[in-house]
Amino acid sequence: MKSFIEEAKLVIFDLDGTLYEDTDHFDYYADLMKAQLHNEELQQKFQQDYEAMKAGNHVVKIGKAYDVENDYVLTLDPMSLTVTEVHDWDGNVVDTSSMYAEPLTFNFENMIAIGDGWWLPFAAAKHYGVEDTYTSYNKTKEYMVTDNFQLTKTAGLKQGLLELKESKKIVLxxxxxxxxxxxxxxxxxxxxxxxxxLTSSMKPTKTEEHFKKLLAQYEVEPHEAVSVGDNFINEIAPALKLGMKAVYIHSASDERNENLFTIPTLANVW
Structure with missing residues (x-):
């Protein structure tokens, strides 16, 4: 990882799940949406599914996609965004190859890339009929800047970023x-x-577009740039496709690429 960073001229960081690693806000978000289900039985099923997702015991997992309209969970080739397998909510394989013949395009409403913890409760909410998820999302963001929520500062991160800034361009x-x-x-x-x-970046739909503009703006070649993030679909696959290097924040990934380095946290890495 250090060699990737040391050789780079441009380092592009993600924010959520990368520069901070807290996860309690996902549960807060889930609780707000669960409360919109006025049927106690549905609330219990929502909670059971959400807990199973967090434990990795549900068909809905980070790294997959969710087709809201059809209530299907899609397994992807993350580099091409093509669908390799389709499951229903209960984990049964569904033969719908003709429905997903083209690479997926994500719109944050009907087709969702489940790239991080925000999307697990979202998928559960949509499955159980919650229509308004955006209000709960905004309330969660508001909660995250109150005294009731304390962001954990990643050890060594600020100093590391300041050191990087002395010799490289660093972008968020x-x-x-x-x-x-x-x-x-x-x-x-x-x-x-x-x-x-760059805010409201519409990743992964516009990730490659943003990266190409940044490469041009800072006049660096793809191999001289590194993308750092916790979402393989959003930040890592687009970078690798462009010939950039990437640092993937993940506890245990099976992804292998000569331009990819995986670490569990940015704590004390410099």
């Missing part, structure tokens, strides 16, 4: 909106660190 590219990003970076004491910040 996140799906969070500008107000959330400002609050989170201030809470993490990282608000003066980044050369450039």
């Amino acid at each position: 590219c996140t799906n969070s909106d500008i107000d959330d990003v400002g609050r989170l970076l201030k809470e993490l004491e990282l608000d003066t660190v980044f050369e450039h910040i």
